[in-house]
Amino acid sequence: xxxxxxxxxxxxxxxxxxxxxxxxxxxxxxxxxxxxxxxxxxxxxxxxxxxxxxxxxxxxxxxxxxxxxxxxxxxxxxxxxxxxxxxxxxxxxxxxxxxxxxxxxxxxxxxxxxxxxxxxxxxxxxxxxxxxxxxxxxxxxxxxxxxxxxxxxxxxxxxxxxxxxxxxxxxxxxxxxxxxxxxxxxxxxxxxxxxxxxxxxxxxxxxxxxxxxxxxxxxxxxxxxxxxxxxxxxxxxxxxxxxxxxxxxxxxxxxxxxxxxxxxxxxxxxxxxxxxxxxxxxxxxxxxxxxxxxxxxxxxxxxxxxxxxxxxxxxxxxxxxxxxxxxxxxxxxxxxxxxxxxxxxxxxxxxxxxxxxxxxxxxxxxxxxxxxxxxxxxxxxxxxxxxxxx
Amino acid sequence: xxxxxxxxxxxxxxxxxxxxxxxxxxxxxxxxxxxxxxxxxxxxxxxxxxxxxxxxxxxxxxxxxxxxxxxxxxxxxxxxxxxxxxxxxxxxxxxxxxxxxxxxxxxxxxxxxxxxxxxxxxxxxxxxxxxxxxxxxxxxxxxxxxxxxxxxxxxxxxxxxxxxxxxxxxxxxxxxxxxxxxxxxxxxxxxxxxxxxxxxxxxxxxxxxxxxxxxxxxxxxxxxxxxxxxxxxxxxxxxxxxxxxxxxxxxxxxxxxxxxxxxxxxxxxxxxxxxxxxxxxxxxxxxxxxxxxxxxxxxxxxxxxxxxxxxxxxxxxxxxxxxxxxxxxx
Numbered sequence: 110x111x112x113x114x115x116x117x118x119x120x121x122x123x124x125x126x127x128x129x130x131x132x133x134x135x136x137x138x139x140x141x142x143x144x145x146x147x148x149x150x151x152x153x154x155x156x157x158x159x160x161x162x163x164x165x166x167x168x169x170x171x172x173x174x175x176x177x178x179x180x181x182x183x184x185x186x187x188x189x190x191x192x193x194x195x196x197x198x199x200x201x202x203x204x205x206x207x208x209x210x211x212x213x214x215x216x217x218x219x220x221x222x223x224x225x226x227x228x229x230x231x232x233x234x235x236x237x238x239x240x241x242x243x244x245x246x247x248x249x250x251x252x253x254x255x256x257x258x259x260x261x262x263x264x265x266x267x268x269x270x271x272x273x274x275x276x277x278x279x280x281x282x283x284x285x286x287x288x289x290x291x292x293x294x295x296x297x298x299x300x301x302x303x304x305x306x307x308x309x310x311x312x313x314x315x316x317x318x319x320x321x322x323x324x325x326x327x328x329x330x331x332x333x334x335x336x337x338x339x340x341x342x343x344x345x346x347x348x349x350x351x352x353x354x355x356x357x358x359x360x361x362x363x364x365x366x367x368x369x370x371x372x373x374x375x376x377x378x379x380x381x382x383x384x385x386x387x388x389x390x391x392x393x394x395x396x397x398x399x400x401x402x403x404x405x406x407x408x409x410x411x412x413x414x415x416x417x418x419x420x421x422x423x424x425x426x427x428x429x430x431x432x433x434x435x436x437x438x439x440x441x442x443x444x445x446x447x448x449x450x451x452x453x454x455x456x457x458x459x460x461x462x463x464x465x466x467x468x469x470x471x472x473x474x475x476x477x478x479x480x481x482x483x484x485x486x487x488x489x490x491x492x493x494x495x496x497x498x499x
Numbered sequence: 500x501x502x503x504x505x506x507x508x509x510x511x512x513x514x515x516x517x518x519x520x521x522x523x524x525x526x527x528x529x530x531x532x533x534x535x536x537x538x539x540x541x542x543x544x545x546x547x548x549x550x551x552x553x554x555x556x557x558x559x560x561x562x563x564x565x566x567x568x569x570x571x572x573x574x575x576x577x578x579x580x581x582x583x584x585x586x587x588x589x590x591x592x593x594x595x596x597x598x599x600x601x602x603x604x605x606x607x608x609x610x611x612x613x614x615x616x617x618x619x620x621x622x623x624x625x626x627x628x629x630x631x632x633x634x635x636x637x638x639x640x641x642x643x644x645x646x647x648x649x650x651x652x653x654x655x656x657x658x659x660x661x662x663x664x665x666x667x668x669x670x671x672x673x674x675x676x677x678x679x680x681x682x683x684x685x686x687x688x689x690x691x692x693x694x695x696x697x698x699x700x701x702x703x704x705x706x707x708x709x710x711x712x713x714x715x716x717x718x719x720x721x722x723x724x725x726x727x728x729x730x731x732x733x734x735x736x737x738x739x740x741x742x743x744x745x746x747x748x749x750x751x752x753x754x755x756x757x758x759x760x761x762x763x764x765x766x767x768x769x770x771x772x773x774x775x776x777x778x779x780x781x782x783x784x785x786x787x788x789x790x791x792x793x794x795x796x797x798x799x800x801x802x803x804x805x806x807x808x809x810x811x812x813x814x815x816x817x818x819x820x821x822x823x824x825x826x827x828x829x
Contacts, residue, residue, distance in 0.1 A: 336805050
C-alpha cells in the first residue's frame with residue numbers, strides 16, 4: 110500500500126484480501142491524511158503539483174544558500190585584479206589532453222597585443238595542461254567580514270588563471286563578481302519587499318479596520334502615490350541620494366525607494382480584503398464574544414488573507430530586482446565598490462564593449478533566471494492558495 | 500454621473516497640488532543646486548568667478564529666494580503655461596521639450612500600436628487553446644519577455660545587428676539625415692531604424708498584456724452563459740466575440756491611463772542606451788545636473804498626463820462596462 114502525496118488523493122482500491130474484522134479500511138488512511146491536513150499542508154500539496162514552480166523554488170533555495178558561502182565558492186576574491194589578463198575571454202575546462210583523461214584542467218592563456226588597435230588577442234597554450242585545484246588555498250578573504258580564511262572550492266592552477274566567464278576591464282574574474290553580486294541583488298528584493306510589506310499591512314490594516322477618516326486619508330495618499338509616473342519618480346528619487354553617502358547607506362536608500370513605491374498597491378489590497386472580511390459572520394461572532402480588535406485582526410482576519418499577500422509579495426520581488434538592475438545600470442542606483450548584477454552590467458553599457466567583449470553581458474543570465482524563478486513560484490503559490498480553483 | 504465626475508475633478512486638482520509639492524521637494528533634495536556645479540565647472544576651466552558674479556547669477560536665476568517662494572514662482576508660472584527656463588540648455592523648457600516631442604510621440608505611438616496589435620490575437624489564441632503547445636510556447640516567450648530587463652534586450656539586438664549586418668542600428672535615423680529637412684529618404688531611414696526600439700520597448704508591455712487578456716478571457720470562457728450559448732448551438736466565433744471578448748477588454752481600456760504619460764516619457768532607459776533623440780535621455784540628464792525647472796516641469800507635465808489619463812480611462816470604463824457604472828452610482 111502506498112501513501113501517495115498526490116492531491117486530491119487518487120481513487121484507491123486495496124489489493125489486500127478482504128478482512129471483515131478490520132475496523133479501519135486500508136484506503137481510508139490515505140483519505141484521512143487528506144481530511145485532517147491543515148490549510149498550510151493543503152496549500153503545500155497543491156503547490157507541489159505545479160512542477161515548474163517546484164523546480165524554481167529549489168533553484169531559488171540553492172541561490173540563496175549560495176550567497177551564504179560566496180567567499181568559499183568564488184575562485185577569486187571580490188576585487189582581485191589580474192592586470193596581465195584584462196578582458197580575457199571565458200576559459201574552458203578540459204578533461205582530455207593528448208587523448209588521455211586527465212583531472213579537470215585549463216590551458217594557460219597567452220596574448221598578443223595588436224599594436225594598431227591596442228586590442229589583446231588571447232590564445233590558449235595547448236601544450237601545458239594545468240590541473241585545477243579543489244578545496245585549496247587561494248586569495249585571502251574575511252568570511253562574512255569576520256573570519257580570516259583562504260580556502261576556496263576551486264582555485265586557479267599554479268601559475269595559471271581560471272576565468273570561467275572571462276574577466277573585465279581590470280582583469281577581475283566575472284564568475285567571482287557575479288557570485289558576489291548575487292549577495293546584493295538577491296537580498297535587495299527581499300529587504301525591499303519586507304519593508305513594503307510592513308508599510309502596506311500596517312497602513313492598509315489601519316484603513317481597513319477603522320474606516321472613516323483614517324481610511325479616506327490613506328486612500329488619498331495611495332492614490333496620489335500611484336498617479337505619479339513610476340519610472341521618472343524612481344529616477345528622481347535615486348538621483349536625490351547624496352553622492353557622499355557610504356555604499357551601505359546607498360543600498361538601504363535604494364531599498365527604501367523601491368519599498369516606498371511598492372507599498373500603496375499592497376495597502377489597497379489589504380484594505381479591500383479587510384473591508385470584505387469585516388462583514389463576515391465569524392467576525393461578528395468574535396465581537397459578540399468580546400474579542401479585542403487586536404485579537405480579531407491577528408487571529409481571525411490576518412490568517413484569512415496572509416497567503417494572498419505572500420503570493421503577491423513573491424510576485425513583486427522580481428520587479429524590485431529588475432528595478433535595481435535598471436537603476437544601477439543607469440548609474441543612479443548602486444555604485445562601485447558595491448558589486449551587484451546591475452553594477453556589473455553597467456560595464457556593458459556601450460555597444461563597442463558588447464561587440465568586443467560579449468561576456469560582459471553574462472550577469473544578465475542570473476538576473477533573468479532569478480526573475481523567472483520568482484514569477485513561477487509566485488504563480489504556483491497563487492494557484493495553490495486559491496481554494497475555489499478546483 | 501455628473502456628481503461622480505465633479506467629485507473626480509476636485510480630487511484630481513487636489514492630487515496635482517500635492518504632486519507638485521512632492522516633485523519640487525524631490526528635485527531640491529540633492530545638496531547644492533545647478534549653480535554650484537556650474538560654478539565648479541567654470542572654476543575647473545581656470546576662469547575665476549568673483550563673489551559678486553555668483554551673487555548676481557544666483558539672483559538672476561531666483562536661487563537666492565527661500566524655497567517656498569521659489570516654489571510659488573514655479574507653480575504660478577506653470578499655471579500661466581510658463582514651464583520655466585532650462586539652465587543647461589539656456590532655453591525655455593517648453594522649447595527644449597518641444598524639440599524632442601515629435602520623435603518621442605512617433606516612437607511611443609508606434610510602440611503602443613505594436614503592443615495592441617501583437618498581444619490581442621496572441622492573447623485570444625492562448626485563451627481559446629489553453630494548455631496546447633502553442634499556448635505553452637507563447638506563455639514561455641511571454642515570461643522571458645517579462646523577465647529580461649529591456650535595456651539588455653536592446654544591447655543584445657544592437658550586438659546581433661552588429662555581428663550579422665555589420666551596421667549600427669542605434670539612433671532613430673542614419674546620421675546624415677539628423678539635421679536634414681524632412682524628405683522621403685529621411686522618412687524611410689526613420690522607418691528602418693524605428694522597429695528596433697519599438698520591438699525592445701514593446702516586449703515587456705506585450706507580454707504583460709497577453710497574460711492579462713488570457714487570464715481575463717479564461718475567466719469569462721468558464722462562465723455559465725458561455726456554456727449556455729454553446730449548448731444553444733452558437734458558432735464558436737460568435738460565441739467568443741459577442742460577450743466574453745468584450746468583458747476581457749477591460750485591461751486594454753484601464754491601460755489607457757498609463758498610456759498617455761508613457762507615450763510622452765518614452766522609455767527613458769532604452770532611449771539612453773540606444774541614444775534616441777527623445778525626451779527620456781533629456782530627463783535623465785536634467786536630473787543628474789539638477790537643472791531644476793527642466794526636470795521639475797517635465798515631471799509635472801507627466802504627472803498631469805497620468806492623472807488625466809486615469810480620469811479618462813475611468814470614465815471610459817464606466818461608459819463601456821455597465822457593472823462599473825451602476826456600481827459607482829449605488
